[in-house]
Amino acid sequence: MKKQLIITVLIFFAFLAVSCSKQEQETIGKFNDESIQCRELQSIDLEKNGVTVTENMNDDVNEVIYFDNSKLVYFVDQESSNPDTSNCEVYLYDKRTGDSNLITEVLDVNASKGDICVLGNKVYYAFWCMTDVAAYNTLMELDLEKKTAQLIPIENATMLFVDIAVTDNNVFILKRNEVDSRRTDYIVERLDGQEFTEISSVTYISGESEQDVDEGEYYLDFVGEQDYLYLFRGGVGRTNYGFIRMTEDGEIKENCEIDLQDDLKLEMEEFISMDGEEEEDSDLPWEILKNGDYYIINTLNNRNFIFRKEGNKFVKLHTPKQLGSKDLTYRSKIVTEFGQGRYIYFKEIKDNSLYVFDTQTETFGRFNVKAGGEIGSIMRNKDNQFLFSVTRKDGMDDYILYDGKILNLN
Secondary structure, eight states: OHHHHHHHHHHHHHHOOOOOBOOOOOBSSSSTTOOOOOEEOOOEEHHHHOEEOGGGSOTTOOEEEEEOSSEEEEEEEEEOSSTTOEEEEEEEEETTTTEEEEEEEEEEEEEOOOOEEEETTEEEEEEEEEOSSOEEEEEEEEETTTTEEEEEEEOSOOSSOOEEEEOSSOEEEEEEEEOSSSEEEEEEEEEETTEEEEEEEEEEEOOSSTTSOOEEOEEEEEEEETTEEEEEEEOSTTOOEEEEEEETTSOEEEEEEOBOTTTTBOOOTTOBOTTSOBSOOBOOEEEEEEETTEEEEEETTSOEEEEEEETTEEEEEOOOHHHHOTTOOSOEEEOEESSOOSEEEEEETTTTEEEEEETTTTEEEEEEEEOSSEEEEEEEOTTSEEEEEEEOTTSOEEEEEEEGGGOSOO
C-alpha cells in the first residue's frame, strides 16, 4: 500500500496546480532563506535502549498505524486478484499478552493518504479501494476495547485521499467530489453514528482553456483542536491561501490569509519539474499540523514551514535548513503524534536524525539516532513514547519502542 500511495500522490496534485497570495507578514531574521542553528542533543541509541516489538507480531507486518502503552494496530498486505490493489488485513497486537488478533480485512485497497485519528477508544483510517467495476472510499472505525472494526462507506468522494480530523467531541472527513472535468466540490462532513452529515463545502471551477480564469476555492487539509476545526484553504491563480476556524456545526469564526508565495519557490540547479522541464518550479502544500498558536505546513516536496499566529497575522519562524530550505527537498517530515504536547518533532529523511521544536521557547534541537538500519516512519503517543520503523539490510522492518522522556530541550 505504501508504494501505491507514492505513485498516486502525483495524480492528486496534478489537479491542484494553484498556489498563494501576498499580504502583510513578518519574518524572524533578515532574509526569508535564512536558517538558524539548533542545539545538538544527546544521541538516541535504538539498538541499546530500544525495545523491538516486531518479534511477537506477524512476520509480514507492512505498517504500524497506531500504538499506545498496551496496544498496536498494524497492517498486513495480502495479494488480491487485481494487480493494482491488495487485501489489507488489520491486526490488533496486545503488548501485555503478546497476542495478535485479526480484526478486519479491507479488500482491494489501492491507496490512502495515511491520516490516522483517535477519538476515545476508537482509531480511524480511510482507504481508497478499486474493483473491476468501481472505485470508492471507505472509513475504518476500529474499537480498541471491543477489538472490533467496521467499514463506513463514504459517498460522493470520487477523488483519492479522504482526510480525517477529530475535535474533542467528533470525527470529521474532508472529501473531494469531481462533478465534471471542470468542477470539483470539497466537502467537510461530521460522523454522526454510522452516517455523515455535511457541515461545509466549497467549489473550484477550472477554466475551459488557458485563457479562461479559474473560479472558487478549495480545501487542502484540515485538523481539529478542542471544539474547532482548522481548514487550510486555497484559491484561484496562486493568490490566496488561508486558514479557517470553524465550529463543529460548520459556522466560520475566523478566516485569515497567509502569504506563502516566496516560501513555495524552489531555487535548485537543474530542477526537474513534474512535466519534465528544467526550470524554476514552485512547491505545493500537502498537509498541516496545529499546536496552539503554531501552524506547520508540510509540502509535497517534504519541506516544513512553521508559523506563529498573532491576531490575524502569521509570523514565519526561521527553522534549521533541513526543515524548509528552498534548495533542499525531501529532507524532513512531521512525526505522527497521538496527543498534543509542548514539543513538535520532525524526522530528517536522508539522515537518521530527529529535530524537535519547543513551542514554549521557540528553540530547536537535533538528536542523532543510532539504529541498525534506515529509519522510516516515526510515531509518538500521548505518553511521549516513540515507535521507530527501521529497515534492516535484508529489507525487513523492525518496529522499535523508545521511551522519549529525554527527547526535549531541557
